[in-house]
Amino acid sequence: MRRITRIAAVGVMSAALAVSVTACGDSSSSSSSSSDSKDKKTALAYDIGGRGDQSFNDAAYAGLAKAEKDLGVKGTEAEPSDGESDADKVQRLTSLARAGNNPVIGVGFAYAPAIKKVAPKFPKITFGIIDDASVTGSNIANIVFNEEQGSYLAGVAAAKVTKTKTVGFIGGVETPLIKKFEAGFTQGVKDTNSSVKVISQYLTQPPNFDGFSKPDLGKAAAQGQLDKKADVIYSAAGLAGSGAIEAVSKAGKWNIGVDSDQYNQKGLAAYKESILTSVTKDVEDSVFNLIKSVQDGKPQSGEIRYGLDKDGVGLATSNPKFTEMTDVVAAVDKAKQEIIDGKITVKTTP
Known part of the structure; x- marks a missing residue:
């Protein structure tokens, strides 16, 4: 069963700026409760369009779903809101990190300013960002493609x-x-x-x-x-x-x-x-590989590039x-x- 919780956008005046989050693991307690603190948890913060775009975000979700199946992690999905600002993304990533998710992955270059602000505050958590290499840090993994x-x-x-x-x-x-x-x-x-x-x-x-x-x-x-x-x-x-x-x-x-x-x-x-x-x-495998690296105790960081030479990009033949x-x-x-x-x-x- 999926459970729906809502992460409040701290410091934002309007409740309309709250973020809907879907947790993909089976659990009877809130994702922010202390009883979950030792669980293996990871989070995806989606790009514009959210899950169901039949494209970029869905590819990232496939990597999360694979990690849930193969690694036993509990996945949390955070959807974007219409007309949101960088401040909203900062609140979203902060809430996901405080809930104990590791890694926290921003799906798309739009998360770069938010990750730049949030990552230094949570040095023990790995932050992944897809399609951006401009923001760097010892706990930031930059997943980029040719x-x-x-x-x-x-x-x-x-x-x-x-x-x-x-x-x-x-x-x-x-x-x-x-x-x-x-x-x-x-x-x-x-x-x-x-x-x-x-x-x-x-x-x-x-x-x-x-x-x-x-x-x-x-x-x-x-x-x-x-x-x-x-x-x-x-x-x-x-x-x-x-x-x-x-x-x-x-x-x-x-x-x-x-x-x-x-x-x-x-x-x-x-x-x-x-x-x-x-x-x-290959957004699916890139997300899975990052999650697995954290679970293995050897978290990826820096630029991780996927090109034709590694089948990281290609042309489908279905x-x-x-x-x-x-x-x-x-x-x-x-x-x-x-x-x-x-x-x-x-x-x-x-």
Whole structure:
């Protein structure tokens, strides 16, 4: 059974800023009680969109679920609130640390300012942050990925399968991280077929992060690109990307998913046949590995990078229609090896 508790946002005037937390272990007592103090507990603080985004956050949850099953830890999940500030994230991480969770993992670069403030106050607790290497400390593990490398492979595939010689990229929010996806994808397309046009679009600009959470924005952007004859669209937009996937599927064109193998995401089952492949990030294993390192008494810290050479990023092959395209698969495999061998250097900015 799941139990729902609520962590109050200390020092925040409005009760609306409280954080909903789901504890994934079986227990009859509150997660903050002294009876749980000796239990192995860990926590995930989700990024924009929360669990159920069929993408980034769900991949992190899969790592937590694996740790619960294989390591016997009790997992706590903390969802973000709409329009929250860095101060809200500080309160969330503080509450999770005080409850005895170790490690406490911030899912996404948005947690960097909060971890910078909270981690020094809890030196015996490991804080993990995914997709950020800017904030460092002896008890901070920076889990980062070479997204541009996986995106390059997606560009190769897109250039090989397009019939209109027009493909699209949809980024959720125009940040340095998402620009890595765009840069790799565009380079992969152009290196494969320089005559293919790439239409790039971002849904929102910081500090507006709706581009990661509102499917209608992704749907409208995809429709606009379809109207411009794009027949392959790669969306790196979190939950908003599901709207793009819907639009592309209904148009009978190809989607390229992101972060998780979106062909296998239950929430996208109605559109799976349109998902040619997905650029995957091994967020699941990265979360599990961090939790395991703490349980083993050898907590990870510093930069932990996952690239093509360690299968930390890659291109999913779940859709049988993709694997049947032997020339496409061969081109992708060739590009992958050349990146690993250093023959291709993938750009990190468009």
